[in-house]
Amino acid sequence: MEKAQPKIALLGASGMLARKVREKALATGYIVTLYDLPDFDMTDRAKVLQELTRLQPDVIINCAAFTNVDGAETQQDLAMVVNGTAVGYLTEAALAVDAILVHVSTDYVFDGQKKSPYVEGDAPNPKSAYGRTKLAGEQAIIQSGLDKYFIVRTSWLYGPGGNNFVETILRLAAEREELRIIHDQVGSPTFTGDLADAIFSLLESVTSPQPPGPSLYGTYHFANEGSCSWYEFACEIVTLAKKQALPIKSQRLLPIRTEEYPLPAPRPAYSVFSKEKYLVATGAEIPGWKDSLVNYLKSRNNL
Ligand SMILES: NC(=O)c1ccc[n+]([C@@H]2O[C@H](COP(=O)([O-])OP(=O)(O)OC[C@H]3O[C@@H](n4cnc5c(N)ncnc54)[C@H](OP(=O)(O)O)[C@@H]3O)[C@@H](O)[C@H]2O)c1
Numbered sequence: 001m002e003k004a005q006p007k008i009a010l011l012g013a014s015g016m017l018a019r020k021v022r023e024k025a026l027a028t029g030y031i032v033t034l035y036d037l038p039d040f041d042m043t044d045r046a047k048v049l050q051e052l053t054r055l056q057p058d059v060i061i062n063c064a065a066f067t068n069v070d071g072a073e074t075q076q077d078l079a080m081v082v083n084g085t086a087v088g089y090l091t092e093a094a095l096a097v098d099a100i101l102v103h104v105s106t107d108y109v110f111d112g113q114k115k116s117p118y119v120e121g122d123a124p125n126p127k128s129a130y131g132r133t134k135l136a137g138e139q140a141i142i143q144s145g146l147d148k149y150f151i152v153r154t155s156w157l158y159g160p161g162g163n164n165f166v167e168t169i170l171r172l173a174a175e176r177e178e179l180r181i182i183h184d185q186v187g188s189p190t191f192t193g194d195l196a197d198a199i200f201s202l203l204e205s206v207t208s209p210q211p212p213g214p215s216l217y218g219t220y221h222f223a224n225e226g227s228c229s230w231y232e233f234a235c236e237i238v239t240l241a242k243k244q245a246l247p248i249k250s251q252r253l254l255p256i257r258t259e260e261y262p263l264p265a266p267r268p269a270y271s272v273f274s275k276e277k278y279l280v281a282t283g284a285e286i287p288g289w290k291d292s293l294v295n296y297l298k299s300r301n302n303l
Contacts, residue, residue: 006207007031009057009099010063011090015172016162017104018194021061028200033057036064042086052093059203060094062087062104063162064132070264071109072130079129084136087133091144100206100217101141102147107223109135109186112268118239119274120153120219128265137221141284150202151219152195156233156269159192160300165230166293169237179238183231183255187271191292198222201282217283221273224289231255236290240297 008025011066012018013034025032035042042048042064052060065083066072071078087103094101108131109124126132141149158164166189172179205216228236235253242248258269275286287295 005029005031006058007033007055008056009035009052010034010258011035011040011060011062015063015065015067016164017157017160017192017195018061018063019191020159021063024193024196024200025061025214030059042089043081044291045086045089048086049093049096052090052099053096056097057099058098059102060090060133061199063104065104065137066130069128069130072128072133073264076129076133079133080136080199083133085129087137088140088144091141091146091149092296094148095144095146098138098148100144100150100203102125102150102152102203103137103141104195105138105151105153105219106134107153107268107271107273109138109153110268110271112185112270114270117272117274118221120221120277124288127268130265131253142219147215148206148217150199150217152199152202153219153221153273154195155187155192155223155273156189157192157195158189159296161168162192165189165233166237166296168244169234170241173238173241174247175254176250178252178254179232179234179250180256180261181234182256182258182261183229184257185267185269185271186227186229187268188225188227188273189233189289189293190223191287191289191296192297194224194287194292195222198278198282198286201284202278220277220278220281222278222286223273223275224292225275225286226287226289227272229255232290236293237297244297246297246302
């Protein structure tokens with residue numbers, strides 16, 4: 001008898017990351033059921049439990065979140081319900097149906113004071129409301145008693161179908177002579193397609209037959225290889241856009257300090273991840289951020 005195709009429940013299905021997760025899931029042979037607002041509100045505990053119990057997914061992937069980092073400063077309660085409390089409902093559902101839970105978290109759980117790459121065991125110390133709510137989501141999973149989970153922290157995400165830094169720079173560079181970009185925050189840009197691949201590499205590590213050993217479930221850091229400041233990221237975007245003959249008006253990109261561009265939510269000054277744990281668990285390769293940016297800009301014209 002043929003083995004039944006495994007099922008994924010994908011939450012936040014209309015979002016930027018979910019778009020690539022869906023593509024990858026279908027290409028990997030999963031049946032994918034999509035959930036998002038307005039039909040499916042993950043803060044409705046009864047609905048989450050009822051729906052996921054009915055579906056009986058093998059894997060629940062949570063790409064849903066309150067992602068407006070500055071908005072979270074004034075809408076902390078809503079951000080906490082979505083990013084914290086509702087993640088607890090997903091763990092309840094995962095326990096009820098014996099599913100693997102994959103949850104996406106953020107570099108904003110750290111304060112950014114470190115001078116070397118963050119490892120998974122480093123103590124979180126979020127500086128923003130968004131970071132505190134995302135940490136609450138992680139804690140809801142860890143404290144739930146669920147064993148079969150992956151918390152995948154990532155940073156500086158961009159990809160098709162979302163508001164992101166690459167699209168913002170392309171838009172502003174087509175409109176303005178001069179761009180002023182923050183140069184004293186350093187991190188790692190991450191293409192959503194690479195993160196989607198990483199999620200499935202982690203799933204593969206626990207679903208394919210393995211020699212007995214310690215459990216591979218747990219918390220992982222994933223971003224593209226390498227690091228840069230927002231200013232360096234913007235320079236690379238503009239240089240590549242010019243090479244591809246995209247409309248660029250900006251002649252000057254000026255590096256500025258964080259204080260010169262005040263925002264409601266503080267950002268970590270340094271949020272580069274060590275990906276060693278991911279590399280050991282999966283044996284997969286991680287593309288460099290510049291290579292992935294080239295590929296994204298090339299493919300973007302065909303989207
Ligand atoms: N973007 C980044 O730079 C970045 C960096 C690090 C980590 N992350 C994390 O990566 C994950 C994916 O981010 P993303 O940029 O792909 O997010 P996104 O594009 O904003 O997508 C999030 C999705 O979740 C949905 N959602 C919000 N509240 C919901 C609720 N109550 N019930 C059901 N769905 C709800 C949103 O719907 P609406 O649009 O209708 O609100 C949206 O479709 C998130 O966990 C985020 O925290 C993102």
